[in-house]
Amino acid sequence: MSLIKYSKISVEDPSDWSGTMMPSVSTLDSMLRCQICKGFLRAPVVTSCGHIFCSICIREALTTKGKCPLCQEEIFESGLRKVLLLDGVVDWFKKHRAELFSNLKRAEVISDSQEESSERVLPSEKSSNVIDLTKDSSFNITASNYGKSTVEQQTLDISHISKQSTQQVSTASALETSPDADMLVQCPVCSKYMTIEKLQGSHIDKCLKGQSDKDYKPQSSPRKSSNKGTGLHLRNDFEIGRLLHSKKRKHENGSFQLQPGIQKKKQRIPNLDVMIPTNRLREKLNLYGLSTGGPRQKLEARMKQYINLYNANLDALHPVDDRVLIGRLSRWESLVEISERQDDKARDNGKSNSIDAIQNAKQNAHSWKVKYRSSYKELIERAKASVTKLSKDGAADNNALSAEKGGDEEAKREA
Amino acid sequence: MSLPKRIIRETERLTTDPVAGITAVPHSDNLRYFDVVITGPEGSPYENGKFKLELFLPDEYPMVAPKVRFLTKIYHPNIDRLGRICLDVLKNNWSPALQIRTILLSIQALLSSPNPDDPLANEVAEEWKNNHAHAIETARDWTARYAK
Numbered sequence: 287m288s289l290i291k292y293s294k295i296s297v298e299d300p301s302d303w304s305g306t307m308m309p310s311v312s313t314l315d316s317m318l319r320c321q322i323c324k325g326f327l328r329a330p331v332v333t334s335c336g337h338i339f340c341s342i343c344i345r346e347a348l349t350t351k352g353k354c355p356l357c358q359e360e361i362f363e364s365g366l367r368k369v370l371l372l373d374g375v376v377d378w379f380k381k382h383r384a385e386l387f388s389n390l391k392r393a394e395v396i397s398d399s400q401e402e403s404s405e406r407v408l409p410s411e412k413s414s415n416v417i418d419l420t421k422d423s424s425f426n427i428t429a430s431n432y433g434k435s436t437v438e439q440q441t442l443d444i445s446h447i448s449k450q451s452t453q454q455v456s457t458a459s460a461l462e463t464s465p466d467a468d469m470l471v472q473c474p475v476c477s478k479y480m481t482i483e484k485l486q487g488s489h490i491d492k493c494l495k496g497q498s499d500k501d502y503k504p505q506s507s508p509r510k511s512s513n514k515g516t517g518l519h520l521r522n523d524f525e526i527g528r529l530l531h532s533k534k535r536k537h538e539n540g541s542f543q544l545q546p547g548i549q550k551k552k553q554r555i556p557n558l559d560v561m562i563p564t565n566r567l568r569e570k571l572n573l574y575g576l577s578t579g580g581p582r583q584k585l586e587a588r589m590k591q592y593i594n595l596y597n598a599n600l601d602a603l604h605p606v607d608d609r610v611l612i613g614r615l616s617r618w619e620s621l622v623e624i625s626e627r628q629d630d631k632a633r634d635n636g637k638s639n640s641i642d643a644i645q646n647a648k649q650n651a652h653s654w655k656v657k658y659r660s661s662y663k664e665l666i667e668r669a670k671a672s673v674t675k676l677s678k679d680g681a682a683d684n685n686a687l688s689a690e691k692g693g694d695e696e697a698k699r700e701a
Numbered sequence: 702m703s704l705p706k707r708i709i710r711e712t713e714r715l716t717t718d719p720v721a722g723i724t725a726v727p728h729s730d731n732l733r734y735f736d737v738v739i740t741g742p743e744g745s746p747y748e749n750g751k752f753k754l755e756l757f758l759p760d761e762y763p764m765v766a767p768k769v770r771f772l773t774k775i776y777h778p779n780i781d782r783l784g785r786i787c788l789d790v791l792k793n794n795w796s797p798a799l800q801i802r803t804i805l806l807s808i809q810a811l812l813s814s815p816n817p818d819d820p821l822a823n824e825v826a827e828e829w830k831n832n833h834a835h836a837i838e839t840a841r842d843w844t845a846r847y848a849k
Binding site for chain 2: 297299301321322323324325343346347349350351353355356358622
């Protein structure tokens with residue numbers, strides 16, 4: 287029953303992209319997922335056989351079985367290495383997924399409309415876009431789609447955009463000559479060049495509202511100078527941008543793969559020695575601020591899971607505080623407990639384990655008590671007469687067992 | 702937790718993008734329990750049969766394999782009278798990278814190519830090896846009788 291609520295959560299899936307202008311994004315989408323949990327990679331680590339999983343998932347898997355889930359090669363936890371850059375890539379994708387999705391969806395609607403197709407979108411346009419995207423100019427296309435749809439929303443002149451888009455395609459070759467070309471895209475509104483992050487982040491909105499982006503100096507449009515050395519001009523633009531941005535850019539580039547400094551000082555917790563005496567285990571749990579209650583088996587499971595969570599956290603680009611880990615641990619523990627309790631119930635009631643069934647059972651017990659009051663009395667009498675005989679009757683069926691219970695209570699009241 | 706989310710994701714995929722010849726529907730009161738129907742593969746003695754199975758995802762899933770059992774009687778060297786299935790990916794070769802979809806596909810493939818050298822139902826396997834034509838006939842007969 288606790289599981290049913292999950293069905294209301296909408297779960298993103300690589301297949302979502304099949305209905306968009308660019309179904310091939312689904313490949314990227316599924317590549318950025320862990321093959322164990324099928325979610326986006328969290329603190330990805332690479333195994334000695336070259337396969338990548340969430341740190342926590344592969345650690346949990348290795349607790350059960352020391353083989354790679356993908357190739358069945360024998361691997362060891364000690365051989366796992368974090369892949370910080372990939373963590374950043376996944377992070378970017380997760381952040382921009384909804385935006386990318388709605389734009390690719392909307393772009394398709396626009397390209398289907400008549401005015402677009404008469405202006406510039408030929409029947410082959412859609413497929414050529416898909417091919418183009420696999421090439422170097424991928425960012426340009428993405429940006430043009432983005433710009434196009436956003437501008438469309440603002441009901442600006444479409445022919446204006448299409449001119450710019452074609453111009454953009456023509457400058458794309460020039461861009462390729464620049465070493466930094468793949469980092470730059472043109473804003474479809476003000477024709478300035480900038481990084482895709484910058485464009486999609488704040489620039490495009492500002493531009494559409496008519497606010498000039500103060501991070502970039504107003505500059506002559508490359509359209510004017512396109513006849514003489516566009517490449518050079520672009521590079522200059524970029525360098526100006528870089529000069530203006532030097533502080534911020536440095537920070538951004540660095541943080542792609544840098545974990546916070548504290549992280550380096552933290553040591554991994556070694557795997558739990560299963561022979562550890564219970565009192566030492568309690569000390570250990572206490573050391574990390576964990577609960578020391580419960581039987582030995584629970585303590586062990588708790589410690590193991592915390593070690594997995596802790597070590598996996600060290601693999602994350604943006605690790606969380608230990609207190610968050612303790613929160614996750616207690617959530618994990620309550621989940622385990624719920625399922626254990628459900629198992630018990632399932633054993634008692636057969637397949638149905640809903641609250642209703644239990645309440646019905648309670649009511650039934652009550653009505654039984656009322657209905658068979660006289661029988662209970664008789665039973666009590668007999669019980670007093672012969673204990674052995676009662677146990678025989680009681681074993682007859684389950685209801686008789688509950689009848690005994692009710693009878694006992696009445697017997698107490700009578701006494 | 703990632704665990705239930707993975708199960709939801711798998712369930713959604715199974716319903717939106719079903720595998721040919723396989724349906725898997727979760728119980729409304731227990732999303733870990735699935736009613737499965739596998740259609741007998743073409744060219745096998747199980748052709749045109751509709752085989753009911755039950756599939757259960759233990760709490761440890763995907764770290765341990767799902768539990769799968771045939772509910773429909775079937776004459777097969779790797780499936781015993783209780784419907785238990787002898788299949789490596791359900792036992793030692795389970796990997797958390799596998800999923801419900803792949804497991805059911807493996808079972809479908811097992812119907813296409815029985816393996817009497819690694820039997821679970823010994824008598825069936827003997828018959829399969831020593832009197833192949835008769836075994837196939839029996840399998841076809843059982844399919845017509847029970848797997849409707």
